Amino acid sequence: MGYRITAKENLSVIDFFMEVEAPHVAKAWKPGQFVVFILHEKGERVPMSVYKADKETGRVSMFIRKLGKTSLQLYYEFNVGDELWSFLGPLGKPIKVKYYGNVVFASDAVCGQAENYATLKAMKEAGNYTISIQSFENRANVYPEEFLAKPVADEYYLTTEDGSVGIKGHYLDVVKKLIEQDKVDIIFAGGKLGSLAKLAELTRPYGIPTITTVRQIMVDGTGMCGSCRILYDGEIKFACRDGPMFDAHKVDWDDVIRRDSRFAEQQALARERYLAKLREKGVI
């Protein structure tokens, strides 16, 4: 039994959108939770954030970066109608959806962008004033409007690092301004680990609660292997089971970032090998 792909679309030059039929996951999913899927029998277990989960249709969608062997293969070889071998979830702890006041969502990469929409929507429904900041590197990386959090947010900012669209700069710059305007009660952020570490330092002096996705290399995603361990407030926590959203001020970011490169050599090898195959076949 597989999980059928029901939609696929390019979001930008580097990211794509994919929707999969997985009713067991869609039914139970709550904002903050993620999924783990495997493409085929020889595939790796890869975690993904969720963009939308529709209880009625049983479909779960994601934003995915064309990055390494797995995501590239998914992009090039899997189309609507094809099936994924395994689709597990939802995993991790849901975030606490309640009234906080002014809630900021910020992101500068796929996983955060995906969360931006769903978590923001839930927070708005809980009566919060929601502010979204989505950062992209440049114009070519910006998503089509329908995939942005713009329509659901009370206040919306789009930035590009080179200023080719929207505000020139990064979400960190916008967050700084919002803090100066005294508009931030809590921040939820995802995306690049380096930016999250900087965000933690930015908000720390103000004591603003800062909840971030701690992305770690995972295997099972259920707390069985310890691959995703992090140092949190001096204790070992598992990102998949105890997170993936954590209080950014208590995370040891240096270690998190270092552990992210654990398999860099193997990943580069797999990617090169796969790209060579695609070239050979004339796909790219």
Next chain:
Amino acid sequence: MAVRRKLIKERVPTPERPPKERVKDFKEVNLGYTFELAVKEAERCLQCPYEYAPCIKGCPVHINIPGFISKLVEYRDNPDKAVREALRIIWNDNTLPAVTGRVCPQEDQCEGACVVGKVGDAVDIGKLERFVADYARKNGIEEELLCEFEEECTGELGKVAIVGAGPAGLTCAGELAKMGYKVTIFEALHKPGGVLAYGIPEFRLPKEILDHELAKLNRLGVEIKTDHVVGRTVTIEELLQEYDAVFIGTGAGTPKLLNIPGILLGRIYSANEFLTRVNLMKAYEFPEYDTPIAIGKKTIVIGAGNTAMDAARSALRLGSEVTIAYRRGREDMTARIEEIKHAEEEGVQFEFFLQPVEFIGDENGRVKAVKFERMRPLEERDKRGKRKIVGTGEYVTLEADTVIIAIGLEPNRIITETPGLKTNPNGTLVVDENLMTSIPGVFAGGDAIRGEATVILAMGDGKKAAKAICDYIEKKRAKANA
């Protein structure tokens, strides 16, 4: 009737692949008996009477050992019949003999109690059990017996949900199916089997055997829903609305890690991560398979149980030199004797009385050495009968570019977060004498209630729980009808 036999002190050995050859691949190490060899070994059994046979008492599920062994001798002229009769007897108490014949710590159980063992080598009960199962599987005999069972599996008596497809859950499911219940197993991973699938390597338990056991359950009408984490995908509460009872067999899947400096360095693995990558995800065939493993030239494995041996021998097969470092002495190692022997033959080095205190990293954030404190044994013994140890204040540093931590496992916390489900201080589930948890209608067994234990104990619990669940459902029905 017990027959007087001449005592043969020496075991008929089972053929094994030579160490130099077998460390190059993940294929099975022990090749098992042929029928002729099995009969010869079976003849060494003195056929102690059923009521006294110490091997039966030593077996956690009380398999009629002399009973099944005698069939091999009795029908020595008809191998098919011999195996059919033997398997029938084993299946009364144990439905996974191909697994237990390979992984049970027989030296502490049946074989440890065998009377022949008092004067020579104990009868090789484990290898005989394995032989019966393997022969039956390969020659269609299992198939015949399954057909007889299938008719009983009506699925009409009620519906039971099982959480976790390890030996506890699989056994409970099989028993309930045979009693006439409709059973659905919810398993978190994409493959059922529990530790048998993700932990124990193929050189000890080929995946083909596990797959066969799973197909057997399928035949009995058991449905397995993989990719379902109970507590996340579906809750116990929701299961109770749909099913008459629930059995939790979620095992002890969470690795204990050493909270010492350097624990987050690269190439320090928990045994579970290492073994899951290698066994379940076949990282030893990377990049043909997508899951990577990074391993250096010198590996230190910390611990001395089966998990440590499995990790050490897997690391050897990935081309690393391997040292097992244990904080106690040789005699305290908890692994099966056969695994320790195989590890030694294959070239694993052992260091005793070393307690890790720090992992030292290189400029790339990877481990490059482990600092240990030397330990000293005392005369005093702890609750498990092991000598207590104390630090000596003397330190040694061993070079290692890969470390695997195999110091134990705790119950998975996703399930223990279930509201109303009581746990002991060590995280195991509280159960009564019928294996019922603090939630009525929810039963539990295996490592989830024992902490790290064994396959056969987990199976024993699964079986006991199946009977208790049957009673529970019958009583519930009777009450509702009254």
